[in-house]
Amino acid sequence: MPHPLTTALEELRPLLLDPDRLVRAVAAGRRRGQEPPEHERVELRPVALRSGPHLQAVARSGPRVSTRNAAVGEDAERLVEELLALPFGNWHVETAAEVVQLRVTKRGEAQLHRAATSKRQVAAGPAAHDRAKQRLVDPADPLFTVLGAGADKRRQVDAFVRLLAPLAPKLLDGAAGRELRMTDLGCGNAYLTFAAHRWLGERAAEAGTALRTVGVDVREDVVARSRELAGSAGLAGLDFATGTIAGAVPFGEEAPDVVLALHACDTATDEALARAVRWGAPVVLAAPCCHHDVQRQLQGSFDAVDESPAPPLVRHPILRERFADVLTDSLRALLLRLLGYRTDVVEFVDSRHTPRNALLRAVRTGAPARPELVAEYRQLTAAWRVEPALARMLRPEVDAVLGA
Ligand SMILES: C[S@@+](CC[C@H](N)C(=O)[O-])C[C@H]1O[C@@H](n2cnc3c(N)ncnc32)[C@H](O)[C@@H]1O
Secondary structure, three states: OEEOHHHHHHHHHHHHOOOOOEEEEEEEEEOOOOOOOOOOEEEEEEEEEOOEEEEEEEEEEOOEEEEEEEEOOHHHHHHHHHHHHOOEEEEEEEEOOEEEEEEEOOOOOEEEEEEEOOHHHHHHOHHHHOHHHHOOOOOOOHHHHHHOOOHHHHHHHHHHHHHHHHHHHHHHHHOOOOOEEEEEEOOOOOHHHHHHHHHHHHHHHHOOOOEEEEEEEOOHHHHHHHHHHHHHOOOOOEEEEEOOOOOOOOOOOOOOOEEEEEOOOOOHHHHHHHHHHHHOOOEEEEEOOOOOHHHHHHHHHOOOOOOOOHHHHHHOHHHHHHHHHHHHHHHHHHHHHHOOEEEEEEEOOOOOOOOOOEEEEEEEOOOOOOHHHHHHHHHHHHHHOOOOHHHHHOHHHHHHHHOO
């Protein structure tokens, strides 16, 4: 049965203003015969910030996203007042106990539907209310469409951000009282740069910190396009720079806190790791792409038959290629560990979405090189007769830890 619109909206107000009950609320759509609201969609949810409980509103209009945090109390009341006054066609409000749907009819009345939250939803907690929450990066974000990211790239980007997420609290603590700085080296079309900036930027805003992100690529065209898009999407703190990774100075004198590199080609990944080590970046996430450097060295090393078990492993080009991938990333991880990073290598996304799905996750500890790791490195490089690109790029640092 239709209700007067103002009465129905009044019923939503206490639900939106109760941070203990509200799970999330979404206002979207337009009313017949009225100008569309200034945002296509606004999502509200309670968030716990350092400064206390807040109501967070994330508003989207095309690729433009803005976030507003209102402290529970007068600020949140003002925010809800403003949103209820906008001419949205639908409200969807989820609380711990019920789901309330309000739809504005053609006549400008309200259809109100209330249903108890299902037991399954309650048992699973708030996450079950929100399919998008399965992903940290919303695959339906219109920004991806503008950027031209396909489904596989959206998956990769989400998986990448998922690995960044557990490191965010420490990063934000480390940047207390100043801005947080992130760079994406070899950013290409910048799908990851945009998504990571948006995700970490929201966490930074919640913590009362600003995030600056700079994507770096040698290609002027992709940098110009990304820069223009960042401006039109209203993403504050996001910028792009043209140049090589080896020469990148994304923040001038300041070092980045986070270094990302997703599929930077061949030794561009090594350039990214080398930059990160010299900057002393606290967090490095790098998913390597093609590996040619070690592969080339292996090819030359075992042309002559010798006593070692190596030749059968490197004789066939396809096996040599696969083996070189494993050896390259093992040596990269080992070098990072020698140079003061706790490092692991993980599969960041299912191989259906990219065969290049290994990721080096390195967190700086500054711990001195352990002698057994030094021995491992010497043994491995001697046995396979290789000097990896990362070691060449960081020769003084590597020589210092190897005691050369
Ligand atoms: C395979 S694309 C990956 C792009 C993006 N990170 C992604 O995953 O969609 C590699 C990018 O790295 C850039 N690149 C390669 N070598 C580079 C270097 N030495 N310095 C800067 N950019 C480089 C290329 O121009 C290209 O845009």
